[in-house]
Amino acid sequence: MATARVERLRRNSGGALVRGGSSAEKHRALPIFPRMTSSLLAEVQRTADTAGLNLFGLVDAARFDACQPRERRARALRPRCGTLLVLGTGGRVFWQRYAQRGGVAAEAGESAASRLVSSGMRGVVDVLALRRVPAHPILAGDPRIAFARLAEAAGFGTISPVSGLLVHPEYGPWIAVRGAILVDGMPFGSVADASITDRFQPCCTCNRPCVSACPAHVHDGAGNQDVARCASHRHAGNCEPACGSRAACPVGAGHRDGPGEFAHRHVHPLGELRRNFGLGVWRFVPAFLRQFRPRP
Numbered sequence: 001m002a003t004a005r006v007e008r009l010r011r012n013s014g015g016a017l018v019r020g021g022s023s024a025e026k027h028r029a030l031p032i033f034p035r036m037t038s039s040l041l042a043e044v045q046r047t048a049d050t051a052g053l054n055l056f057g058l059v060d061a062a063r064f065d066a067c068q069p070r071e072r073r074a075r076a077l078r079p080r081c082g083t084l085l086v087l088g089t090g091g092r093v094f095w096q097r098y099a100q101r102g103g104v105a106a107e108a109g110e111s112a113a114s115r116l117v118s119s120g121m122r123g124v125v126d127v128l129a130l131r132r133v134p135a136h137p138i139l140a141g142d143p144r145i146a147f148a149r150l151a152e153a154a155g156f157g158t159i160s161p162v163s164g165l166l167v168h169p170e171y172g173p174w175i176a177v178r179g180a181i182l183v184d185g186m187p188f189g190s191v192a193d194a195s196i197t198d199r200f201q202p203c204c205t206c207n208r209p210c211v212s213a214c215p216a217h218v219h220d221g222a223g224n225q226d227v228a229r230c231a232s233h234r235h236a237g238n239c240e241p242a243c244g245s246r247a248a249c250p251v252g253a254g255h256r257d258g259p260g261e262f263a264h265r266h267v268h269p270l271g272e273l274r275r276n277f278g279l280g281v282w283r284f285v286p287a288f289l290r291q292f293r294p295r296p
């Protein structure tokens with residue numbers, strides 16, 4: 001049923017929605033961008049999929065930047081950026097790829113997930129470099145880009161006006177935006193608006209269990225999250241192994257992480273929260289130094 005809903009959205013969006021799943025599904029989706037059949041885009045998408053990055057979308061940098069404050073624009077980071085290649089994971093494909101590489105999902109942690117994501121992003125940059133297309137990877141969580149908004153622009157779903165969670169038509173909240181590649185120019189041609197927010201609004205007909213399920217009252221029910229409160233709650237050892245708010249959402253419930261899987265346990269990894277809010281050892285590090293991120 002969820003798949004039918006995605007297909008309906010794809011048709012209504014003029015084919016601009018790309019969503020992951022099996023490789024076969026994604027390859028069927030390739031012709032939906034004007035120049036999607038180009039070998040470069042197909043190769044880039046295949047490379048990302050190999051690392052489990054099964055959500056893939058293109059965003060016009062000028063269009064995205066027009067809606068962003070000056071300090072959070074893609075072209076403030078890279079002035080020649082014309083295209084944003086957005087990468088994410090939905091459902092269990094991520095750990096299936098991990099297992100194909102010999103890993104055991106139940107024994108893996110956030111660092112294993114980060115390594116797999118980083119290798120996928122480096123692979124994409126390498127593919128582009130071979131075609132002489134300069135590009136710069138940036139990991140999700142970097143505060144210089146509003147990744148949730150970028151994911152919406154890439155057609156990954158709709159940010160809930162109730163919980164603030166990003167909800168995908170098929171995977172529900174069991175997705176993660178992993179990063180973006182800032183690509184110079186427009187090597188894939190012009191990029192259509194892929195957003196589905198005008199057609200996909202699941203919260204309008206929901207009784208909002210995501211709000212009541214949070215023991216720390218992080219959600220105000222109007223889309224705002226007190227992330228600092230969530231960070232303190234989790235830093236104290238709560239909400240492991242999963243976010244009760246996310247688990248309560250009925251959309252995409254069949255795509256929840258399996259036992260031991262870390263892929264989509266939380267919107268924000270605990271390590272990132274500690275860093276951002278100066279918890280644990282990070283309390284000794286000045287805020288301006290905590291902002292520096294390793295290059296993927």
Ligand code: SF4
Pocket residue numbers: 213214215216217218229230231233234238239242243244245246266
């Ligand atoms: S992790 Fe826990 S405290 Fe944070 S939003 Fe989810 S349920 Fe609430």
Ligand code: SF4
Pocket residue numbers: 160162163165167202203206207208209210211248249250251
């Ligand atoms: S539980 Fe309902 S209100 Fe909350 S994010 Fe999911 S669909 Fe929206």
